[in-house]
Amino acid sequence: MKTTLLLLVALVLLAALPAAAQTIELPLNLPETIAEGRPVEITVSACIGEDQQEQRNAFDAQLARFSAVYPNVSVTRTQYCFSPESLAALVAGGNLSTVFGVPATEYRRLIADGTALNLAPYFEAFGLEGVYNPTLMALLSDAEGNPYGFPEFSYAQGIGWDIAALTEAGFDAPPQTWAELGEMAPKLADPATGRAAFAMFLQGGAGGWHFTNLAYGFGATELIRDNGDGTFTAVYGEGPAVEAMQFLKDLRAQNALPLDLSSNPTFEVVDGRAVIFMSPADGSIGWLRVNMPDVDLKKYGYTAVPAAPDGKRYTLTGGSAQMIFSGATPDQQEAAVIFQVWRTLSPDEFAPSREIFQNTQAGGGTPVLPVYAGEVQKAVEAFDAQFITMPVENYAGFYDALNAGEIVLIPEPPFAQDFYVAIAEVMTSVLTDPNADVAALMADSAARFQSGILDQAAK
């Protein structure tokens, strides 16, 4: 805690200084010309709303500066917010932006199907190895370690809470383990008003994703086992995953979970229908900062996900990265890579890019994971400090866990999307049927997943 306080004091002091670190010094080896001076046209996707004209202007100004540095390259902004539906059509039609943003859930797929360009030659040529957080780069790399994207931001799962409601219930800190949450739940829930103790996504793919975090919190180390010979085994039908599902059933029996399975956990807490929510910071308090500026964020705390039996806080990770479309011409690919490196890490563009980043849900002090490594990350933190508007003192627990190395990122299970749906089916059954036999449902789901998905894939 002392370390965190010192860090926070340092952040506040930095914020008070007139932008102490305005730039970054990297041994970048960016070339002076692109494509040997041949005319090149590239497009860069940006998800900026029509009502955010200021951000659009800032983005366009950066594109113009790039064309000024490399006059043979014409860069155009394309308005594109990632969606899997439109991505398929854009890829099939060859119309995907040369530089495009991708959420972490899609990294593996776009690497495997060849949509994303292998960046290994560029990383070597431009001196980018070791610049980014190696944990994140592992998610953006293939089995041989070739990188396929530039990470933008990354989050860990965590829990937030209504500080006043927690205090009124007689608690001065959020739960440190899931068992502790189970003990607190009856005192936090209020059946008279319909207030739940704990809210998380409970259905669909998001529900499955959240449950996976919960299962690891109960001690699971794998849910779908990769046997290494092209076959897989569903192992979630017994053990910690079943305990995690039983935990949810018990919470439901205590009226400690929201009745509405489609509810958004953050809104449940903000609207007073729950006390604690589980959600990544960017999608909860970061989202509130950007989209509902009237919400008083000082009323909410945020910390790392409760610890598993071994004391570690296991979490799936998400976030986004910029990738380069492999369907682009070699000249376009070169220009696109150089543009992406130039806009984030060149001394002149570092500051404006970080300023643009502050407008996102991950900016402004949202507790997220470090994107860079070493000196680059230090420079980023020093620079970003001046833009902190969120009550970071309420997030001390998250930084404590992060600095103590307690937050452990877990990979998505094989056949993740199918698994999330399968486990969400069990979850909704358990939460809507008071007589549901958790162990039997989990075993049945695992058996059907084995024969219907895993065995079929192995053939």
Next chain:
Amino acid sequence: MVTDVRMPGGRRLRVNWSQQIVAYLFLLPALVVFTIFAWFPIINSVFMSFQNVNLVDAGRSTWVGFRNFERMFADPTFTASWINSLEFTVLSIIIGFFVPVVVAILVNEMRLAKSFFRVVYFLPSVIPPLIGLLVWRLIYSPNPGGLLNSLVTALGGAPQQWLQNPALVKPSILIIMTWGGFGGTMLIYLATLQDLPVELYEAAEIDGASIWQRARHIILPYLRPTMLVLLIVQVLGLVQIFIEPLVLTQGGPGQATMTPVFTLYRKGFLNGDYGLAAAWSVLLMIVLGIISLVYLRMSRITE
């Protein structure tokens, strides 16, 4: 150039092609548009259903025979999705099919404010489906203070979990679909009733026939052919239920609202397994094709 063309019934028709060519030229743009945006995707999806699809480079797609179909039949959601479609269809006929008929008869019987009620009942049809569903989510809120639950409680009932209870979720969704769709269907029935011979109706009224008797002996027999066709159209729509589970239930609780199109969407766009999704769509196309054939046959009967 003049040729003889054999018509249905064996009759021969002399066609002057130099005159007809203009008509076909007018049709050409529509044919081109249909070829590009309808027929080509349909044929392409049939090819894709036999492939491991690579969208970046179609040349790198590989042929996998019936593998995608085998995976589809083995999928844990396959049986549930199609059984749900069947249940939705049966329930829809029970819950929703007669609503527009009844409303059309009642509106047709009105002597005052007929236009007003026509508009009122048609209004839900002009609300964008997504907006309508978000409003219905609030209505169906399972919390004690939810809109419908408040009403149920005020009437002495117990709050229900409309979208969370496997026994209630399908009827709840069908009520939404009926609400959103019955206005348009009602207008079709009303339009059909405008052709009902007035003298027949007036004679029944003079003879003292009640509204029920008029409906049973005059209106319903007159509407029967239209009802048959609209029934098939309704079934065609029900097999393709998608947005309701996507927005409201994500296929749950359990697999209670998993449908073929929702599963197809997940396989294609969330898993990126386009070959498997194409196999699902080919099967769906076959089922819809069969229903459409029935529809065409019904249409001919009504002509």
